[in-house]
Amino acid sequence: MREAARRLIARHGFAAVSMRKIAAEVGVQAGALYNYIPDKQTLLFEIMQAHMEELLTARAELDAPADPVQALEQFTRFHIRFHSNRPDEVFIAYMELRNLTPENFAAIEAMRRTYEDQLTEILVAGVAAGHFRLAEPRVTTMALIAMLTGVNTWFREEGRLSLDEVEGIYLDMVRRTVAA
Amino acid sequence: MREAARRLIARHGFAAVSMRKIAAEVGVQAGALYNYIPDKQTLLFEIMQAHMEELLTARAELDAPADPVQALEQFTRFHIRFHSNRPDEVFIAYMELRNLTPENFAAIEAMRRTYEDQLTEILVAGVAAGHFRLAEPRVTTMALIAMLTGVNTWFREEGRLSLDEVEGIYLDMVRRTVAA
DNA sequence: GTCTATATTGAGATAGAC
DNA sequence: GTCTATCTCAATATAGAC
Numbered sequence: 001m002r003e004a005a006r007r008l009i010a011r012h013g014f015a016a017v018s019m020r021k022i023a024a025e026v027g028v029q030a031g032a033l034y035n036y037i038p039d040k041q042t043l044l045f046e047i048m049q050a051h052m053e054e055l056l057t058a059r060a061e062l063d064a065p066a067d068p069v070q071a072l073e074q075f076t077r078f079h080i081r082f083h084s085n086r087p088d089e090v091f092i093a094y095m096e097l098r099n100l101t102p103e104n105f106a107a108i109e110a111m112r113r114t115y116e117d118q119l120t121e122i123l124v125a126g127v128a129a130g131h132f133r134l135a136e137p138r139v140t141t142m143a144l145i146a147m148l149t150g151v152n153t154w155f156r157e158e159g160r161l162s163l164d165e166v167e168g169i170y171l172d173m174v175r176r177t178v179a180a
Numbered sequence: 181m182r183e184a185a186r187r188l189i190a191r192h193g194f195a196a197v198s199m200r201k202i203a204a205e206v207g208v209q210a211g212a213l214y215n216y217i218p219d220k221q222t223l224l225f226e227i228m229q230a231h232m233e234e235l236l237t238a239r240a241e242l243d244a245p246a247d248p249v250q251a252l253e254q255f256t257r258f259h260i261r262f263h264s265n266r267p268d269e270v271f272i273a274y275m276e277l278r279n280l281t282p283e284n285f286a287a288i289e290a291m292r293r294t295y296e297d298q299l300t301e302i303l304v305a306g307v308a309a310g311h312f313r314l315a316e317p318r319v320t321t322m323a324l325i326a327m328l329t330g331v332n333t334w335f336r337e338e339g340r341l342s343l344d345e346v347e348g349i350y351l352d353m354v355r356r357t358v359a360a
Numbered sequence: 361g362t363c364t365a366t367a368t369t370g371a372g373a374t375a376g377a378c
Numbered sequence: 379g380t381c382t383a384t385c386t387c388a389a390t391a392t393a394g395a396c
Contacts, residue, residue, distance in 0.1 A: 011278065012279075013194075013195050014193075014195075018372080019373085020370080020371080028380065028381090029380070031382080032379070035379060035380080039373080098191065099196070136349055139341070139349050139350075142330060142331075142334050143327045143330060143350065143353055146326050146330025146333065147323045147324075147327040149326070150326025150330075153322065153326065161316075166319070169320075170319075172315075173323055173357045198388075198389060198390080199390065200388080200390095208362065209362070210391085211362075211363070211364080211365095211392080212362050214392080215361060
């Protein structure tokens with residue numbers, strides 16, 4: 001059910017997807033969905049929450065990098081790979097924030113902030129160690145994440161470039177952006 | 181009316197905004213809106229179309245830059261300034277593409293592609309002149325535009341940094357990304 | 361050109377049979 | 379645990395009075 005909802009919401013938007021359509025996709029009647037969720041809002045929140053938790057968990061499972069330079073490479077490759085593998089979830093996580101209740105919004109935002117802070121810490125450590133040069137770690141964090149997430153807007157599995165090649169190209173741009 | 185629709189759609193999403201709410205914002209009844217547009221879809225399309233036309237017109241009115249290096253600076257500053265001045269329109273133009281009919285979608289996409297091509301041309305010319313070094317002009321175009329548009333997700337007029345300062349920081353990152 | 365009124369459709373959610 | 383049936387509300391769009 002959550003899988004069906006994810007696909008439909010990513011394609012049409014949360015407000016445009018009715019419980020009836022989700023039920024039809026699953027192969028049941030609308031009433032049956034309410035055995036699993038109390039309301040539509042909860043469904044959206046759970047999709048976003050699961051996505052953000054997967055993101056933070058997957059990051060936590062990576063090997064500890066030797067230095068900030070390796071940490072930056074690891075972050076870059078991880079971000080591109082994780083997000084390009086989940087276009088629907090990423091789309092929803094960015095587009096449907098406004099459809100969350102204030103409490104649910106705050107919870108998702110806190111997780112996103114936690115993730116962003118990991119890149120900021122890498123940048124600050126790299127500057128301290130003399131590997132990187134940048135004036136505003138927070139601005140650079142937002143700029144790099146926007147750049148990397150942007151891969152999702154154009155990358156296609158069947159395209160000319162493989163994801164490995166794309167990772168390499170973006171890694172080069174990231175390194176230049178912060179190089180000492 | 182279009183102004184009211186823009187504000188509401190940016191905040192709640194196209195599907196979540198009813199003609200009644202737009203009418204209430206304007207101060208009339210819902211039926212009266214249909215003297216100005218044939219249907220809701222046309223309203224969305226006209227908002228997006230007007231935005232893209234303004235974008236292309238504003239670009240066309242800029243002075244011709246002396247070389248690719250200046251062209252890149254001009255593009256960067258223009259992009260940040262134009263988009264940060266119109267957060268609602270930018271949000272709608274990126275988020276509501278899926279709510280356009282196929283014909284309307286194609287029209288908006290063509291205009292967006294025209295704009296992107298302008299940056300690609302600057303990059304290619306800069307490479308040819310030996311100012312820039314980059315492997316994939318099209319990938320770099322998408323990466324830079326994503327990075328620059330990302331300013332809208334965090335920049336606030338009341339914040340610590342002025343828009344001028346932000347422009348300078350992003351210009352530095354853009355230059356590094358393509359530097360020979 | 362805007363109003364009221366309405367036709368028609370579909371939304372979220374619930375009740376109760378099975 | 380899923381169904382049918384339904385409550386209540388609100389949606390887009392139109393008709394016709396003024």
